[in-house]
Amino acid sequence: DTAQALIDQTAMVLPHVKITELLLEVDEWTGFTRHFTHLKSGDLAKDKNLLLTTILADxxxxxxxxxxxxxxxxxxxxxxxxxxWHTRDETYSTALAELVNAQFRHPFAGHWGDGTTSSSDGQNFRTASKAKSTGHINPKYGSSPGRTFYTHISDQYAPFHTKVVNVGLRDST
Structure with a gap:
């Protein structure tokens, strides 16, 4: 009850901010949106708010x-x-690296760790149907079709790499 009261009090004093406004502020600190360049021309997106809305939808x-x-x-x-035209695997990867590096440079991140160790884990998402590359039976997830996203997180709580893994028997052991 005391903890909930503190949570409620804290929530009342925090400003209500649109998530795209928060992302714009983070972009001012880091410049991560500069990595979402046009596939052919290399230009930046003309409407940064719309770009962030697209990224948020993903x-x-x-x-x-x-x-x-x-x-x-x-x-x-x-x-x-x-x-x-602007969001691709490589643009997400370089933008993520920009964010991870900015977090690494922030003095507060050192309280969590020195950034030299990491942990990894997979998160499984079911899919509607089986595709050729999804495998047939997985000892952990059974025969339900799906994909596993294997994410590496630094000791500073920054996800620095994600890989899609097939959930077949060979990939799960």
Missing amino acids: AINLGLTKMAESCPGTTYAKLAWLQA
């Missing part, structure tokens, strides 16, 4: 349709265009 697994429906003034077509 991050929370909401999808572009639902994100467009929940963001006034945004359309599916705008988000889909930005996603197709």
Whole structure:
């Protein structure tokens, strides 16, 4: 009860901020959005807020349709265009490296660790149907089709690498 009262009091004094505004502030500190360049021209996205909305749709697994429906003034077509031309595996990887490095340089991160050790774990997500590369039976997850995302996290709590792993028998042992 005391802990909940403290949580409630703290929540009342915290400002209510849109997540895209928070991401814009983080981008001011780190410049991570500069890595989301246009596939052909190499140009930066003209609308940084729209780029962050597209990234957020990926991050929370909401999808572009639902994100467009929940963001006034945004359309599916705008988000889909930005996603197709500016967000790729390599742009996510370089932006993530920028964020991890910024966290590493921050003095507070040293309280968690020195950044030289890590841990890794897989998170399984079920898929609607079996694809050729998803394997057939996994000792841990059974015969349900799915993919495992294997994430490496530093001792400073920064996820520095993620790999998609097939959930077949060979990959799970």
